[in-house]
Amino acid sequence: MKFKVNSYHFKLLRDFERLSAFKEAIDDYAKSGMGKSPVGSRVAFDLGCGSGVLSYFACPHMDRIIAIELNNSSYQLAKENLKEFDKIQVFNDDILSFDFSKLNEKADLIICEMLDTALIDEEEVPVLNHAKKYLKDDGKIIPEGIINSAEAVFMNNHFIQYEDDEYSPVYIVLGGSIIYSEFNFLDDIDCNFSAMIDLKIYDENELMEMGFEEEISNERFEKFDFKDNFNIKENKLKINGIKITSFTKLNEKIICGPTPMMNPSMLVPIEEIDVNCGDTVRIKLEYVMGGGVETIKTEILDIIHN
Structure with missing residues (x-):
């Protein structure tokens, strides 16, 4: 057809x-x-x-x-x-x-x-909270839910950026991914979201194994002077953002990661801070699901030294 x-x-x-x-x-x-x-x-x-x-x-x-x-x-x-x-x-x-x-x-x-990254900018949650009152007791919802993860990053532009086919922001990931929320759409969900997220920064060995110094020597990083912000030998790094990635749970068997037109990863700026290799940065992340990206708030609560 x-x-x-x-x-x-x-x-x-x-x-x-x-x-x-x-x-x-x-x-x-x-x-x-x-x-x-x-x-x-x-x-x-x-x-x-x-x-x-x-x-x-x-x-x-x-x-x-x-x-x-x-x-x-x-x-x-x-x-x-x-x-x-x-x-x-x-x-x-x-x-x-x-x-x-x-x-x-x-x-x-x-x-x-009505999906988007972390359910922030589209009205999936308020729409389902309203409509599922008219779902049969044994009824199902497709998709079934969503899983959200976050990573610490350093990025070139200090504003909210999506990573999609039309725009590829310049950034480098500085820590492992952590799942910070998971929702089942059959549950009643509070649109006002708040979480404390502990983001682990890579230690020196992890950075060396991933070829960090060679990576930031690439042309796309050189023109933004990324090297000026990092010195592994002196145990100094900077972070200024978090990368949010959402995975859509269609059912118990199918989990779909970001696709070109569904939930592209989002880069959210935070206060730029100096960290050491292996540190853990505790961040408070807040937003209103369905309220738009202008509702996003971040606050650095603590830096936990390894």
Whole structure:
């Protein structure tokens, strides 16, 4: 089937890793038996349906699909793309104010790909907190959840940057990755997020093994004078940011890392500080899920020397 799309949704459809992960999860759901609802009464909600491709994937398995899209141009695309499928009803509405009770039925499955890095800039969490009141007791959500990790970095620009196909920020990772939060979307989630994260800085041996000095001699680092900020022999490093990476848990079997159009890693600036090799930096990270990147706050609480 050929989909009519705008330039943004064209990029989404070209992200085959993203599409295949969602299709596999939807197909797995169908193979699992789809709960207790009898054939003829199986309902799915596709929230933030975009051009309608995920409704299209779910169509063979469900008896009715409610697809909701706020953006009018995307709604028009979905309506056109799905017009041949009588079982799919497309609404142009805000999910957060949508009256699900008027449907007189609950969903066996909610599909909601309103994802972004750490769930900060899109409304996945507030949307699901509202919509899952209308999910059957044995209902499922795709994706099932998200896992967020952080690493200490030194980066060239001191503002929030995404690492995607259009922009490749210059930075170097200075410590191991740590999982700082994990959410199951079936749970009630507080949009106001706060965590203390202990970021371990690489020790001298780890830096030598990764070829750190050779790495910062590369041309892309040289023009930003990265060498001026590091001296392994004197046990001196600097960090000025954290890299947040999100992994999408489609179901118990499928975890999808960042893809070109789904959850690109995010670089968040922090106060620039001097650290020693092997130190641990304790950082407080706060944001509002669905509130936008302007809600991000960071605070360095402590530097723990090894």
